[in-house]
Structure formats: structure tokens, C-alpha cells
Amino acid sequence: xxxxxxxxxxxxxxxxxxxxxxxxxxxxxxxxxxxxxxxxxxxxxxxxxxxxxxxxxxxx
Numbered sequence: 001x002x003x004x005x006x007x008x009x010x011x012x013x014x015x016x017x018x019x020x021x022x023x024x025x026x027x028x029x030x031x032x033x034x035x036x037x038x039x040x041x042x043x044x045x046x047x048x049x050x051x052x053x054x055x056x057x058x059x060x
Contacts, residue, residue: 003057009044016040 016037020030051057 003052005051006044006047006057009040009047013037013040013044 016033019025020033020037025033048057
């Protein structure tokens with residue numbers, strides 16, 4: 001089972017990916033979403049490695 005924080009982060013990541021599929025995005029909106037996607041990807045990875053009082057996040 002995923003922890004609630006990881007579930008929230010991954011849902012936000014999915015929302016960004018969905019938003020990136022919009023063909024009507026401006027270049028600035030596209031870059032902004034891509035930057036957010038990169039930051040959130042790193043945040044998710046950091047959380048998995050040490051998001052619980054410096055302990056890994058375990059998926060059961």
C-alpha cells in the first residue's frame with residue numbers, strides 16, 4: 001500500500017501529465033508544466049528514498 005503522501009504526489013504528477021496533453025498550451029505553459037513535472041518527479045523519488053523521518057517509503 002502506498003502512503004497517503006506518495007499517493008497525493010503521484011496523483012498530482014498524473015494531473016500534470018494530463019495537462020501536458022492539451023494541444024492548446026502556449027510555449028510558456030508547456031515549459032512551466034514540464035518544469036513542474038521534473039520537480040515533482042524528484043520530490044517523489046526523494047520521498048520514496050527518505051520521506052519518513054529519513055527512512056524509505058515502503059510500498060506493501
